[in-house]
Amino acid sequence: MSANVFLVPIDPENFDRTVRSAVDLTEYDDRPAPLADLDEARLWAVDDDSGNGSTFERMEEGDLLLFYNDGEYLATGRVGTTFEDEDRWVSSTFWTAFPTTRVYTVTDFTAVSASKRAVNAIFDYSKSYTPGFMRVADSRVNAELSSIESAIDHYSKRNA
Numbered sequence: 545m546s547a548n549v550f551l552v553p554i555d556p557e558n559f560d561r562t563v564r565s566a567v568d569l570t571e572y573d574d575r576p577a578p579l580a581d582l583d584e585a586r587l588w589a590v591d592d593d594s595g596n597g598s599t600f601e602r603m604e605e606g607d608l609l610l611f612y613n614d615g616e617y618l619a620t621g622r623v624g625t626t627f628e629d630e631d632r633w634v635s636s637t638f639w640t641a642f643p644t645t646r647v648y649t650v651t652d653f654t655a656v657s658a659s660k661r662a663v664n665a666i667f668d669y670s671k672s673y674t675p676g677f678m679r680v681a682d683s684r685v686n687a688e689l690s691s692i693e694s695a696i697d698h699y700s701k702r703n704a
Contacts, residue, residue, distance in 0.1 A: 547689060548607040549667075549680040550599070550623075552588070556613055558639040563611070563650055565596040567638060574611065576634070578627040579649075585615050586650035587634055588622070590677055591642070599679050600626065600646045608689040609650060610663060610696070617658040624649030654693070656700040663683075666695060 548700055554563075561567075563575040579585060590600045598696045607623040621688075626648040629635070661671045667684040687695075690698075 547682070547685060548602060548604060548623075549685055549689065549692065550603065550607060550609050551663075551675045551678050551680060552611045553610050553675075553677055554588075554613045554618070555642065557675050558642055559588070559611065559613075559618075563616065563621070564655070566703055574628065574633065576629055576631070576647075578625050579634075582649075585624070587638065588647040588648060588650055589635065589639075589642070590646040590648075591644055593643060596691075600648075602679055606689075608692060609683050612660065612663075614658045615661050617650060617656060617660065617696065620652075620654045620656055620696060621650040622652040624651040631703065651675075654697065655698050657703065658699045659703075660694045662699050663696065666692060 563586045566586050568584050569579055570583050603623050603626050605623055609621040609623060610617050611619040611621070617644070629645050629647045632643055632645055635642050636645045660674065664671055664673050667680050
């Protein structure tokens with residue numbers, strides 16, 4: 545069973561287009577092979593310029609994703625399929641100013657609203673810590689992934 549947690553910065557416009565709303569893939573005959581059998585998918589990627597190739601390579605199906613922007617965690621999800629999109633089909637088809645080859649699908653998407661401070665407390669980071677795209681160290685993941693999701697969901701509902 546997967547136990548990785550990834551903290552994922554987002555660009556709101558691109559995120560809304562391909563994660564918050566699933567992409568209808570049925571109208572694209574030229575989509576990459578990993579997407580060929582899917583009618584729709586939530587798609588996100590790792591910026592090729594970020595130097596996070598090794599972090600991307602550690603992503604496994606079922607890993608927990610925590611998406612954030614501007615001091616707030618906006619959604620949780622799980623890693624679906626990861627793949628190298630050498631032709632940059634996904635980024636050129638759906639995103640603005642985000643050319644990338646390291647793409648993954650997002651499953652179990654849930655919109656949340658949790659402060660950076662609250663999520664930092666879960667992983668024992670300082671209150672003001674702002675991560676880039678990263679995998680949370682094993683030593684900081686002290687609960688089942690479903691428990692982490694539940695804690696964030698509970699915080700989100702309590703502060704709605």
